[in-house]
Amino acid sequence: MPGPLAGLRVVDLTQVLAGPFCTMLLADMDADVIKVEPPHGDVARQWGPHLDPPGAYGGYFASVNRNKRGVVADLSTTAGRDLLLRLLDTADVLVENFRVGVMDRFGLSWEVLHERCPGLVYASIRGFGDPRTGASPHAERPAFDIIAQAMGGVMGVTGEDAAHPMKVGPGVGDIFPAALAAVGILAAVREAEASGVGRYVDVALYDAVLALSERIVHQYSITGSSPVPQGNSHPLLCPYGVVRTATGAVAIAAPSDRHWAALARIAGRPELGSDPRFATNAARLARTVEVYGIVEGWSRQRSSAEVVRALADHVPCGPVHSAADIVADPHIAARNMVLPVEHPSGGAVQVVGRAVKFSGEDAGPLRPAPLLGEHTALVVAELGSGRRTVPP
Structure with missing residues (x-):
């Protein structure tokens, strides 16, 4: 059964992680994503780990x-720009994630492309946004995931204490912006389908990343104090963190009084469910160290x-x-959340x-990421002489 975005064509000029993750989300829902790369390719092609060979x-x-087609076009040349325009x-x-002004220098700005293709949805993902929607004083700066985590608030509340800020392991500074971009793209596509x-x-x-860190802003607004890292506990909920066990650690979330009463009962301390020193979240927050000590005394x-x-x-x-635990978890197999994808090495x-x-979906196997320019000839052959300016 075709995915919900079957028939949608996306031209993908992005590289590394934020942009490619955004367009991957669309490709996974059956959009025809055509990844357009320069002759040297996306720099991330070189990054490991690598299979052998x-x-x-x-x-x-x-x-x-995965699930994308690959085309090579050198946008610094007339031929490359012409090919891109025919695709558009x-x-x-x-979708592009160049620094501010790059597409303008190629003669491919939003304004130029909007005049040529009025129905086209144009999306950019940049470190500090585009001046068209708000001129940041940082607009010209390059940025990566770790910079976004640092400036957007995640790093400032992650780690053991304020003296040791820590980035989140996964690239949330790229991946969450990518997810928001996909949402924005689909909203704009829906509008374009109606309005042209x-x-x-x-x-x-x-x-x-600031949107991801939303809690810190309302806390600061109300309390006047900037939240700081506090390990695996939570500044507003208790218990809501990680506790040690005889063999490792588990995460426990029992901030509601009902969940706390159940936890206390299972831990052999049923009286603590109604004890005024612990019966409410506010009371437990005032005794955080004691609460975690009680839970860990059992765990x-x-x-x-x-x-x-x-x-x-x-x-x-x-x-x-x-990662090894995740791959072995039966939930992952039941939900098809770890899947093989073919690799050019033969593995x-x-x-x-x-x-x-999606209900009724029987998604097929993932298609491998394209070789550099793998589908250039095929895509060029598909291009007709007509111009489509309004999404179907």
Whole structure:
């Protein structure tokens, strides 16, 4: 059964992670994503880890460029720009993550393309956004995930304490902006289908990470104090964190009084469910160290598996998984959340599957990321002489 975006054509000029992850989300829903790369290719093709033999790209590129077709076009040349324009005449969406002004210098600005293709949705993902939607004083600066995490608030509340800020392991400074860009693109496509007029969609890494960190702003507004890192506990909810076990650690979330009463009962301290020193979240927050001490007094006498078995049906609880644990979890198999994708080496790479599911969907296997320019001849052959300016 075709995915919900079948028939949507996306021209993808993005590289590395934020842009490719955004267009991967669209490709996973059956959009025809045509990845247009310069002759030297997306720099991420070179990044590992690599299979042996390495093939044309590593796992990094394989993961976020699956289900796309690949075309080479040198936008610094007339021929390359002409090819891109012919593609855009048949497209619904353009996505790019160049620095401010790059597309303008190519003669491919939003204004130029909007005049040529009024129905085209044009999306950009930049470190500090595009001046068209708000002229940041940082607009010209380059940025990566770690910069967005640092400036957008995530790093300032992650780690053991204020003296040791820490980035989040996954690239949330790229991936969350990518997800927001996909939402914005689909909203603009819906509008363009009705009006025939496309929009410019702009997402800044900094803005998106701030949106992800929303809690810190209302806390600061109300309390006058900037939140700081405090390890695995939560500044507003208790208990809501990680506790040690005899074999490792588990995450427990029992901020509601009902969940706390259940946790106290299972831990052999039912009286604490009604004890005024612990019965409310506010009371527990005032005694955070004592609360976690009570919970760990019970959990450290048991394995992580025993703690999860005792709690998970009554109190939100889960083990701290490694990648190996995730791959072995039956949930992952049942939900098709780790899938193989073919690799040019002749082997296969396991990658994360589609997180968005649809009823009635029987999604086929993932198609491998394209070789550099693999589909150039095919895509050029598909291009007709007609111009499509309004999405179907």
